[in-house]
Amino acid sequence: MELNENAQIDTSQVDDRRGSGGGGIGGIPIPIGGGRGGIVGIIIAVLVALVGGGFGLNAAVNGGGESQGDNTGLEQKCAADDALRQLDCRNALYVNSIQAYWRTALPERFGEQYQPSKTVFFSQNVTTGCGAADSGVGPFYCPADDLVYIDLTFYRVLADQLGAEGEFAQPYVLAHEYGHHVQDLLGTEAQMRRQQQRDPDNANALSVKLELQADCYAGAWARNATGTADESGQKIFTSISEQDIQQAIDTAEKIGDDAISERANRPVNPDEFTHGSSAQRKEWFSRGYSSGDPKSCDTFGNG
Numbered sequence: 001m002e003l004n005e006n007a008q009i010d011t012s013q014v015d016d017r018r019g020s021g022g023g024g025i026g027g028i029p030i031p032i033g034g035g036r037g038g039i040v041g042i043i044i045a046v047l048v049a050l051v052g053g054g055f056g057l058n059a060a061v062n063g064g065g066e067s068q069g070d071n072t073g074l075e076q077k078c079a080a081d082d083a084l085r086q087l088d089c090r091n092a093l094y095v096n097s098i099q100a101y102w103r104t105a106l107p108e109r110f111g112e113q114y115q116p117s118k119t120v121f122f123s124q125n126v127t128t129g130c131g132a133a134d135s136g137v138g139p140f141y142c143p144a145d146d147l148v149y150i151d152l153t154f155y156r157v158l159a160d161q162l163g164a165e166g167e168f169a170q171p172y173v174l175a176h177e178y179g180h181h182v183q184d185l186l187g188t189e190a191q192m193r194r195q196q197q198r199d200p201d202n203a204n205a206l207s208v209k210l211e212l213q214a215d216c217y218a219g220a221w222a223r224n225a226t227g228t229a230d231e232s233g234q235k236i237f238t239s240i241s242e243q244d245i246q247q248a249i250d251t252a253e254k255i256g257d258d259a260i261s262e263r264a265n266r267p268v269n270p271d272e273f274t275h276g277s278s279a280q281r282k283e284w285f286s287r288g289y290s291s292g293d294p295k296s297c298d299t300f301g302n303g
């Protein structure tokens with residue numbers, strides 16, 4: 001995979017709530033004492049409140065969708081010559097590519113206007129429209145505030161603990177989360193929740209269908225990613241190789257419910273799956289990639 005050095009990174013599609021400097025509080029390591037999430041959790045909660053303070057009024061008036069972070073540091077960093085060497089800048093550019101894809105694909109394939117959604121970079125804890133969350137839950141999409149949330153250190157967990165290495169795992173993860181945003185825009189998500197309420201015995205199976213569709217949407221983006229451009233028309237990717245796609249497929253496989261249970265030495269119980277097995281996740285990402293058409297992602301079998 002090669003990113004275009006001339007592509008402009010639009011950091012306004014990101015809401016940086018990591019605190020100053022990004023990645024840790026001002027880069028100062030805080031000694032962890034008295035258990036995880038204790039003192040450190042409180043310090044971060046206070047900091048988030050302070051960082052958000054300047055925009056507190058806006059946030060209160062407009063709901064959770066408003067920026068609460070401070071993007072100044074990120075903006076400067078991502079305008080510099082070596083921006084593509086920075087994990088956070090690259091991730092901002094992946095977000096740009098994914099949203100550029102849907103801006104065209106959603107009206108073309110579904111006749112709906114795409115509404116942009118920001119990605120919130122946070123560290124350790126974050127307050128969302130869906131409640132408080134910590135990094136342990138992994139990246140997620142919150143339908144209540146239409147935002148994608150990620151602690152970028154998740155990629156280290158993905159590589160070190162789950163064995164999903166390779167850069168292309170990153171845009172795959174983001175494209176999966178934006179897949180949920182698209183499901184939200186199309187009403188698929190709300191429909192699925194209603195179905196779950198009517199049919200609680202099938203709640204997990206329905207969740208699997210939603211997740212596999214998000215994987216398939218990620219595949220459709222991957223197929224079309226080299227066609228995406230920044231605002232001035234500069235291509236975002238100069239190339240994506242078969243190896244990159246293989247990395248995304250490997251990642252999909254490694255985060256299958258059965259793979260995660262096995263790694264944790266827990267029994268594998270398909271009834272408890274909420275995201276799909278390794279084989280299914282791999283299959284649906286590949287299906288989206290082969291067709292390049294999100295319309296082929298009909299995991300609910302509605303034709």
Ligand SMILES: [Zn+2]
Pocket residue numbers: 176177180211214
């Ligand atoms: Zn998901």
